[in-house]
Amino acid sequence: MTASGQLDRETRARVRGIGLSGQMHGAVVLDAAHVPIRPAILWNDGRAVAECAEMAECVPHIGQLTGAPPMPGFTAPKLLWLSRREPRTHARIAHVLLPKDYVGLRLHGECVTDPSDAAGSGWLDQATRAWSSEICAISATDAAWLPDVRPGTDIAGTLRPEAADALGLARGIPVATGAGDAAAGAVGLGACDAGDGFLSLGTSGQLFVTTTDYRPNPDSLVHAYAHTLEGRYFQMAAMLNGARPMAWLAGLLNRPVAALLDEAASAEPGPLFLPYLTGERTPHGDTTIRGGFAMLGETTTHGSLMRGVVEAIAFTFADAVAALEAAGTSPGTLLCVGGGARSDLLVQMIADVTGCPIGRGDGAEVGPALGAARLALCAAEGAESADVLAKPAITRVFEPRADPSGRVAKRLAAFRALYPALRSVQQLA
Template identity: 65%
Template sequence: MYLGIDLGTSAVKLCVIDGAGHLVAQEAVDLEISHPFEGASEQDCEGWWVATRTAIAALDPSLRTAIRAIGLSGQMHGAVVLNADRQPIRPVILWNDARADVECVDILAAEPLAAQIAGVIPMPGFTAPKILWLARHDPAAHAQIRHVLLPKDYIGLRLHGELVTDPSDAAGTSWFDQAARRWSSRLCDVSATDPAWLPSVVHGTEIAGTLLPDVAADLGLTPGIPVAAGAGDGAAGAVGLGAVHAGDGFISLGTSGQLFVTTDSYRPNVENRIHAYAHTVPGHWFQMAAMLNGARPMAWLAKLLDRPIEVLLAEAAQAQPGPLFLPYLTGERTPHGDTTIRGGFANLGETTTQGSLMRAVLEAIAFSFADAAQAFAAAGTTPTSVLAIGGGTRSDLLMQMIADITGISLGRSDDAVVGPALGAARLAVVACGDRPIEAVMHRPDVRLWFKPKTARDLISPSRLEAYRALYPALKVVQRHLR
């Protein structure tokens, strides 16, 4: 048995697979997010560890003792800052935090080639601008920093005691030289970062450390079992879908959204805000469009209306197109690179219902993937068929909308909701030497394909154009509000 741990934004998710790669068990424990001021998004890394322990404890004891190796996945870009005793100095600044906008501009001004080196233009969600922000706005905390980790690697530290990351998570920091696959001293210099603070980098299929005896006793696991370095959630999702060869791709519909395609070389495309990152497996990179607001607006609306999301989705399926929605609840990366823009509804009327509001939200998520596909096309990549992972894949209506408006066929497997945790477990299989990459990282069986409908009767191109007009319109409104 092999355990995959995925430290998401909204929950810690686990999966256990057997030697044949079949899913045996799953667990999840929810996480809380704090927003101490407008644009800020933080979590307590001790809360991550408590949730991880709780999720593992929920597994059957006999299953826990049978686990041979552990793999890790997690939300990217978060700044876990530790002191000399490897204790957290402050709450973790997350991937969807917008405070370091000015710092991004200053990094690019100090090093005009920063985007070419790091694979994408500096953005506030990345780790390096956050450290520069701390140097300027919380110098007492900055002065205590002796180690910086990515979120999943903090869980790794608690499991095995080492300071290790993998290329895909390192890639999302704005410190990583993607072509050379090593830390860039220049990018550290311009972001108030000592390179000595950064963890060692090994491929996700390699062993980062072995499970500490006291931790094993606490968790009911076997001491000394290997812990794979793992991968950032996007790359781990790719591993779970077998997207580890050039041309393989997928979309992810979690809290955030991604359109992801594996490449066999480093292919930056800074102009279109396509992320060009090192993959977690040797000799590969990937291109990714990253949207800060994936399926999250669906849960946001359900909570706002205090109604079950399943009921609202059923009503959305019956509703006629009416309102439009801009889904940028926490800003947006691809295609705008705008941390300050916020969402909004338009075209409301007397006949607007809660179901039509949810339909507008689903449309907006589909439209964001249309923007991502357009950015990919400008970068010379035009996927026609990809797999899909994440909680948002549960909605047939949303999947069909995305297929219709992007022209991309979407495949959903039985393990679509498992996502990055499955990839983490697969990395564990390889790391402990039980099976080679080729035998483990295969594509799952697709149970249902959502193919674009030529009539596009669920979603129309004219509504896409209306949606695209909302962004510049709301930018003007926003300027007045400020």
């Protein structure tokens, strides 16, 4: 790398393959010439509430079929929404891709996706890993618009000359199908075998456990999806807010996140916080709920506000563990990944409230990028490799601490009471 962070010419010449990862659920709609016909609708768009309800009514077993009940962020309800709100745009659609797969199209020229990103679209029959004609029919989607589904380690195509020249890379190098960000994070952490799990602390949050079989339980609002690797599935609790509320508060107070975390570490428990700034999936499935502080007082400080935010993020993972347990999976030791994994305070709080030991390794904040690189290497070598998909060395384990006074349990109970209370207030406002 050069000082500016750019790959130098010698390094570019050594690149053997390209892997892809990206945010899931987005809708990139293209015409017959592969030109986008409107801005992409992203994972956190919550407009398709009515469409989700209609899809669930049309196919009562939809959650068992697709691994989760319809949610507004998923791709399939977005297409139904488009058919009604933007019919002229909908009439021009010839292809629908997930965001990372549009990048792939520009690199290699093929419309291809992997099982994990396909799983998050809401169109995939998870058990067969094929597009469901039944779900396509109720979501105003022509199955012919959808990309081929190939394992993440497969070669989706080779680098086109114009893309190679623009990037300064060799022409014709393989481009792996790749994975959605959650599954790519799993590959980056070596969470590829039954029971392997991790938690992701990015803009959104996930609690992810690999399984060898398909285990849907839509009532728990856990996502049961095909893994990007053949013969594997996963269960995932998905939280829309992740570690993002820490950056939100820092921006609101115009102070660095690190300084606020230092103050939070020494602050006494004070305000409670509901972190649902953009709604929530697991465990509420509520796109309209918003966040809020409770129990503010004259002694409230910036540090105690941040402590409340960190505590609330940890509590969402306690809810996630409860949802996974309701779906038949009890997580053991978990690895952590994402930018929020750099905070000792946050990771220790999550260990305390979930009762799960949490391991952190070097480079934990770049899990999905490492996963994409590993998938690229597998594609270039023509096979999965246990060495390539190995787990990272753990540099620290955060063990759950005892709660003899029951204070943590009481705070968690208060946090869980806050959602229905704020929900009832919001309905009056």
